[in-house]
Amino acid sequence: MIEIAGIGELRAWRRAQREQGRRVALVPTMGALHEGHLALVDAARAAADAVVMSVFVNPLQFGPDEDLAKYPRNLARDRALARERGVELLFVPEVGVMYPEGAEVRVVPGETASRWEGAVRPGHFSGVLTVVAKLFHLVEPEVAVFGQKDIQQVVLVKQMVTDLNWPIRLDAVPTVRELDGLALSSRNVYLTPENRTDALGLSRALLAAARAYDAGERRASALVANMQRELTVREGVQVDYIAVVEPERMLPVEVAAPGTIVAIAARVGNTRLIDNVILGEP
Secondary structure, rough: EEOOHHHHHHHHHHHHHHHHOOEEEEEEEOOOOOOHHHHHHHHHHHHOOOOEEOOOOOHHHHOOOOOOOOOOHHHHHHHHHHHHHOOOEOOOEEEEHHOOOOOOOOOOHHHHHHOHHHHOOOOOHHHHHHHHHHHHHHHHEEEEEEOOOOOHHHHHHHHHHHOOOOOEEEEEEEEEEEOOOOOOHHHHHOOOHHHHHHHHHHHHHHHHHHHHHHHOOOOOOHHHHHHHHHHHHOOEEEEEEEHHHHHHHOOEEEEEOEEEEEEEEEEEOEEEEEEEEEOOOO
């Protein structure tokens, strides 16, 4: 595995791959890798000849009261896991490389970014799309792989790829979970044992909605009611939102159909978690 921190080296490597006719897949991350990230690498390896993983904690997507300073970082561990899983190039730029002094241009998304996560975290998706756009320009991947857990991010990146005419295939990989159903997240390290028990409420609420849908329930209000019944027994869960939405613009729906997204965000102790299911999928 090659490790690169500079843009010039990255572009030279990319030119060499192009000259050799090799397809490149990109897996953008903020590090603190877990099996969910490594599942993205597996999908990327299946889709391309070489996998680039970026490890960059992007300051633009953190609000002033969020956890940028304490976000988990362990580059040595990330490096070892990426190498073992088959990453060919690890891109680990410093903040000054990605955002040199005086840089001021940002990607400004549309209405889809103002809903749900965007309403709770103003400016978050502008930061996400800005860094993803920069990575797309630098790596020039044929394929980019993201995780379904960050479903609104996936929807917005797809829209950006379409609107800006990038010749990039976007693959979304299903959420990887612990055996008890908890969605893997770098922020799970913040959870106390009691928090972790409460955090299971998110996945169990989503499972309740999915089971109701599979049993024939299509009313969004009833699906939400199933989730709320599960969540009422979790005193440590403070729900930010429950969304039953269509998959293109994440607009609310009254009647669910195959492909409808059910998403939840909640605070468990001092940790904010998100999760979702796509109805009608196995």
